[in-house]
Amino acid sequence: MKSSSITIGICQLTVTPDKALNIRNAERMLKGAAKEKCQVAILPEMFNCPYEAELFSRYAESYPDGDTFTMLSQTAAQERMVVVGGSIPERDERGNIYNTCFIFDEEGRLLGRHRKIHLFDVEIAGGTVFKESNILSAGQDITVIKAAGLTLGIGICYDIRFPELSRLMALAGAKLLIFPGVFGMTTGPAHWELLMRSRAVDNQVFVAGAAPANFPEALDQVYGHSMVVDPWGQIISVADDKEKLLIAEIDLEILNKVRRELPLLQHRRTDVYDLRQKM
């Protein structure tokens, strides 16, 4: 492997109503990623809990107590690998619940935490109806962290639809944007790939989307299709909707080449973008 590159693994796993089973399943797949020599392993959104708003409270944990945190931290330390813990319902000291990604370093220490900023409140005729804000509180912070020799930007699912967030993470130095997400069968086929590739091309960064696997008996069918996109917008690795460990190489030489040849970020006209000038 080149010195400019790292290997990442996305654990596209099945999420069931059994929390203990989900945690064991996540641990098994993280260990699989370590065997494949991944330096960073990524889990999907709500990997310990079915993606149903009314269940979030029952499955929630308060950091640092809880079986999910313990497994994430111990596995990161045992395998000496960065673990991007998808997301779980997190309860804070005031009882608010967030959709939160916890990230652990190779020693099992908490590196960072991203609380989903944009809550998924939609009503699509004949399709998805969801109101996260009935249960969840929104995060207030942008999450950019250094891990495994790389700067990572973390968003959760619906956060990918807001280009401003990805742009700010890229301007803060993120070279790989990671989005754990659960897209369903309404928006998944229409938008999942489009959004991953758009954010990659907009910002000339790698983008990794980590989704749960589908299974035929699930009440709500999910789209799956975890993928990794390079800064040119090419899909370098993609799953179907089955359980899978998806491996990809993140080579910063590719990012540097794209930015050298097509210096998009340098060509921004921030002097023109300020609407107040024209009002």
Ligand SMILES: NC(=O)CC(=O)C(=O)O
């Ligand atoms: N689940 C989400 O947060 C977002 C989603 O499914 C979509 O944007 O579509």
